[in-house]
Amino acid sequence: MKRFILMFVLLFQLTSCNGQTKTTSKSEPAVGAKSELPKTDAEWQKVLTPEQYEVLREKGTERPFTGVYVDHFEKGHYACAACGNVLFTSDSKFKSDCGWPSFDQAIKGSVKYTQDNSFGMVRTEVTCAKCDGHLGHVFDDGPTETTGKRFCTNSISITFVPEKKQR
Template sequence: MKKIVLLLVCSIFFSCNGQEKKVAKQSSKVVTTEEQWKAKLTPEQYEVLREKGTERPFTGEYWKHFEKGMYVCAACGNPLFTSDAKFDSDCGWPSFDQAIEGSVKYTHDSSFGMDRTEVTCAKCDGHLGHVFDDGPVKTTGKRFCTNSVSIKFIPAKK
């Protein structure tokens, strides 16, 4: 039997005078077995999202895709990037200059003799790609080099 367990974390904070209530963002972590991921994802998605693989450059569905909308994690649906953050870096993978705040995690990656920063989904830990400091200087200066297979596009409502 397939189960996806969502752990909900919610905190309530009160101001100093006790009158104003603020509720912190509710976040949930997806906990799924590798067998469940294999059943849910295509073999290519599994290789990239769960085994930290990389799709071949210039082959992914979204590397030259510039419609208005939102890009979400292909594994769990977590919103990751808006189309306003997407730009053409001509690197062969979809590139964004920023992620939605709190949507991704950053981890040092020294695999293959390189020194870089891995980007994973904050909700399911799926590997998305890497972030580099060679993005547009007019915005953040960052380039989130993202595997097309790790994301899904949701068009903006017209």
């Protein structure tokens, strides 16, 4: 009984927060409940594993030939592991001996490019256009004639989404 009263009080407080609603019908989704991206490092640390955090937020690099998608060639697409932004299709993936998942192009508008001068090299860093998560680097030594690019991408920064099977 005590618990019931407590719930009632909580419910009353919740509904009264909603302000001027005239009906007493079931509450609607709270304003601001829509999923928003984490903003601070602490918030990112809560939603990512330590390994993901190191690569996506601190621009780390997973060791070559250790990622789950190096030799993964199923039909589907690859989304940002941090925010779900769709980045690459399986059609753009090619077998590369560099040790990281490699794509010859990213989906238009899904990524951003920044010059990276770290480690005494001039490289082009690729980040997710939606959450700024670090994905990898893009190089001009890709094997396909269409783009000539190689998006050298950390497996840990992406999530594979299989193509839906036709009914």
